[in-house]
Amino acid sequence: xxxxxxxxxxxxxxxxxxxxxxxxxxxxxxxxxxxxxxxxxxxxxxxxxxxxxxxxxxxxxxxxxxxxxxxxxxxxxxxxxxxxxxxxxxxxxxxxxxxxxxxxxxxxxxxxxxxxxxxxxxxxxxxxxxxxxxxxxxxxxxxxxxxxxxxxxxxxxxxxxxxxxxxxxxxxxxxxxxxxxxxxxxxxxxxxxxxxxxxxxxxxxxxxxxxxxxxxxxxxxxxxxxxxxxxxxxxxxxxxxxxxxxxxxxxxxxxxxxxxxxxxxxxxxxxxxxx
Amino acid sequence: xxxxxxxxxxxxxxxxxxxxxxxxxxxxxxxxxxxxxxxxxxxxxxxxxxxxxxxxxxxxxxxxxxxxxxxxxxxxxxxxxxxxxxxxxxxxxxxxxxxxxxxxxxxxxxxxxxxxxxxxxxxxxxxxxxxxxxxxxxxxxxxxxxxxxxxxxxxxxxxxxxxxxxxxxxxxxxxxxxxxxxxxxxxxxx
Numbered sequence: 001x002x003x004x005x006x007x008x009x010x011x012x013x014x015x016x017x018x019x020x021x022x023x024x025x026x027x028x029x030x031x032x033x034x035x036x037x038x039x040x041x042x043x044x045x046x047x048x049x050x051x052x053x054x055x056x057x058x059x060x061x062x063x064x065x066x067x068x069x070x071x072x073x074x075x076x077x078x079x080x081x082x083x084x085x086x087x088x089x090x091x092x093x094x095x096x097x098x099x100x101x102x103x104x105x106x107x108x109x110x111x112x113x114x115x116x117x118x119x120x121x122x123x124x125x126x127x128x129x130x131x132x133x134x135x136x137x138x139x140x141x142x143x144x145x146x147x148x149x150x151x152x153x154x155x156x157x158x159x160x161x162x163x164x165x166x167x168x169x170x171x172x173x174x175x176x177x178x179x180x181x182x183x184x185x186x187x188x189x190x191x192x193x194x195x196x197x198x199x200x201x202x203x204x205x206x207x208x209x210x211x212x213x214x215x216x217x218x219x220x221x222x223x224x225x226x227x228x229x230x231x232x233x234x235x236x237x238x239x240x241x242x243x244x245x246x247x248x249x250x251x252x253x254x255x256x257x258x259x260x261x262x263x264x265x266x267x268x269x270x271x272x273x274x275x
Numbered sequence: 276x277x278x279x280x281x282x283x284x285x286x287x288x289x290x291x292x293x294x295x296x297x298x299x300x301x302x303x304x305x306x307x308x309x310x311x312x313x314x315x316x317x318x319x320x321x322x323x324x325x326x327x328x329x330x331x332x333x334x335x336x337x338x339x340x341x342x343x344x345x346x347x348x349x350x351x352x353x354x355x356x357x358x359x360x361x362x363x364x365x366x367x368x369x370x371x372x373x374x375x376x377x378x379x380x381x382x383x384x385x386x387x388x389x390x391x392x393x394x395x396x397x398x399x400x401x402x403x404x405x406x407x408x409x410x411x412x413x414x415x416x417x418x419x420x421x422x423x424x425x426x427x428x429x430x431x432x433x434x435x436x437x438x439x440x441x442x443x444x445x446x447x448x449x450x451x452x453x454x455x456x457x458x459x460x461x462x463x464x465x
Contacts, residue, residue: 067281081372100281103284103285108368120276148332151320
């Protein structure tokens with residue numbers, strides 16, 4: 001990935017309930033914050049104090065880069081708004097997912113849906129990534145999903161899709177190690193063995209999160225501490241992901257006090273920085 | 276062809292009637308789309324239990340977002356999640372840009388239906404006005420757009436009582452007009 005940004009450390013996903021603690025003069029603080037741009041569309045000024053205090057990375061969830069349409073008004077407006085926030089806050093990285101969140105006809109899923117890994121989809125996503133790189137002028141990286149189902153008869157597997165996408169566009173990969181573990185459990189493969197198939201040299205960011213079983217299906221619910229198995233995979237890529245900019249601990253539900261989340265991020269950062 | 280495959284997946288994941296037909300007679304559903312052999316193979320191999328699980332997770336996620344916007348109404352109407360999800364399964368959301376949170380945006384989209392459902396005799400007389408109060412207040416707090424409505428009740432008093440841990444039973448009608456803005460809610464007897 002073409003970037004001159006060095007490793008910034010490990011941080012957490014910004015949530016409003018932590019705002020006061022994050023901006024306080026004393027207390028535990030993460031090395032960086034991951035911002036969901038949509039949280040600031042209505043009030044962009046609220047981003048300034050965070051940008052003044054922390055390195056930021058942006059994490060979008062709604063660009064729907066794999067939707068096979070001619071480009072929607074929703075995507076155009078989202079991109080324009082994100083660009084506006086980039087100008088204000090200068091994040092080190094902007095990420096989204098290899099996924100769809102809406103249909104070509106414009107029905108919104110409200111969440112991520114796996115992409116069918118075909119050459120047609122690869123060309124489509126690659127074109128959109130190039131457009132984002134031109135528009136954003138900061139490095140772009142794309143994330144692997146915790147898939148609710150697998151789509152058969154694909155032309156590529158997920159690691160090959162990411163290898164080709166990163167090679168074709170120069171974009172980075174946001175490698176969600178906990179998503180990889182969820183997929184390994186649900187679809188029966190060895191996460192540690194599969195890891196080597198991803199373009200580790202292009203990994204710009206790592207996500208870590210906790211989840212749990214729901215009637216036999218492992219759900220990446222972001223409502224629990226990061227599991228030891230995710231930390232083990234982080235250790236496994238430590239010497240190979242040389243483009244890494246950020247590690248982010250995600251928590252969307254059962255959000256603990258800030259020091260608990262920061263402790264998880266610290267654990268990840270210490271693991272990454274150990275000699 | 277990729278577009279058609281995506282249309283099928285989104286339809287079965289968001290539209291309960293399509294999902295039922297897909298489970299019952301998959302080829303009949305697929306026949307209405309322009310699909311090649313590879314797309315058909317992929318869609319015929321989709322396990323229905325995985326689609327059902329995914330569809331349920333999408334509904335739960337949307338309810339979770341909406342539920343955060345209407346916590347008081349949920350206390351008064353514990354069946355609100357079922358009421359909402361029944362409607363959602365027949366009314367997939369159109370994709371559109373908004374500066375609002377997903378919960379506030381969905382609250383505005385569903386408000387007419389929720390008001391109609393909560394106007395039923397089985398619910399508190401003020402339930403429909405309470406959900407309106409919560410949704411409009413949340414939306415205006417987020418985007419600063421002024422909104423308003425007139426209630427048959429002093430719904431701000433109802434909200435306060437719920438915040439104190441109670442659930443008002445048959446409050447006397449006391450019509451009030453409400454105006455919502457980013458920083459405040461204003462009311463006056465109507």
